[in-house]
Amino acid sequence: DQQVKQNSPSLSVQEGRISILNCDYTNSMFDYFLWYKKYPAEGPTFLISISSIKDKNEDGRFTVFLNKSAKHLSLHIVPSQPGDSAVYFCAASARTGTASKLTFGTGTRLQVTL
Amino acid sequence: ETGVTQTPRHLVMGMTNKKSLKCEQHLGHNAMYWYKQSAKKPLELMFVYNFKEQTENNSVPSRFSPECPNSSHLFLHLHTLQPEDSALYLCASSQAVRRGGPETQYFGPGTRLLVL
Numbered sequence: 001d002q003q004v005k006q007n008s009p010s011l012s013v014q015e016g017r018i019s020i021l022n023c024d025y026t027n028s029m030f031d032y033f034l035w036y037k038k039y040p041a042e043g044p045t046f047l048i049s050i051s052s053i054k055d056k057n058e059d060g061r062f063t064v065f066l067n068k069s070a071k072h073l074s075l076h077i078v079p080s081q082p083g084d085s086a087v088y089f090c091a092a093s094a095r096t097g098t099a100s101k102l103t104f105g106t107g108t109r110l111q112v113t114l
Numbered sequence: 115e116t117g118v119t120q121t122p123r124h125l126v127m128g129m130t131n132k133k134s135l136k137c138e139q140h141l142g143h144n145a146m147y148w149y150k151q152s153a154k155k156p157l158e159l160m161f162v163y164n165f166k167e168q169t170e171n172n173s174v175p176s177r178f179s180p181e182c183p184n185s186s187h188l189f190l191h192l193h194t195l196q197p198e199d200s201a202l203y204l205c206a207s208s209q210a211v212r213r214g215g216p217e218t219q220y221f222g223p224g225t226r227l228l229v230l
Contacts, residue, residue, distance in 0.1 A: 002156065041223065042224075043118070043120075043204055043206075043221030043223045044204070045221070046218045046219070089156075101170065102157075102159065102219060104156040106154065106155065106156045
């Protein structure tokens with residue numbers, strides 16, 4: 001049973017427009033949510049995170065929104081740029097002892113077109 | 115070297131071979147992780163080491179054997195693997211904190227493994 005779901009395997013957006021990537025989760029014990037970006041032949045790189053006690057976090061062109069009642073989060077990229085083309089993974093964190101355990105979604109491939 | 119490095123980047127092995135994957139982190143972190151990414155599946159956590167001690171084994175078959183000699187190095191020893199073990203194996207590290215707070219994991223580039 002997947003606890004973190006990214007229901008859109010791919011998304012295509014024009015350069016300059018807004019990209020919205022969605023993620024749903026089922027476990028109410030998750031306390032942090034993270035977005036990672038992955039280029040081919042590279043490992044995932046951290047993009048932005050949000051605590052479960054907040055509903056929005058912004059960092060430059062990237063904003064993450066969290067709706068706890070709906071168990072839903074989204075990543076907004078505006079304006080989208082061709083270099084944003086990558087696979088985006090949503091991850092949720094639950095603490096186990098003194099280390100965190102991340103549960104990942106299956107990813108959404110974003111293609112930003114000219 | 116900076117960040118998290120993994121060697122080799124690609125590995126082809128037969129089912130009777132024994133090989134090892136190596137991960138090294140240069141971030142001063144105290145927690146290290148092994149993940150497996152199979153095609154069209156989410157990243158699956160395999161093992162967690164916290165302060166060199168294994169704190170999580172996510173029901174991984176014994177043909178995968180991790181080793182963490184110090185907080186900077188992590189190995190994954192492989193023996194008698196199956197073709198379905200072919201995947202991308204990713205190592206990550208983080209700074210474990212004892213009280214709440216975010217723990218961002220930083221990933222290496224991965225080892226793409228093919229078992230024939």
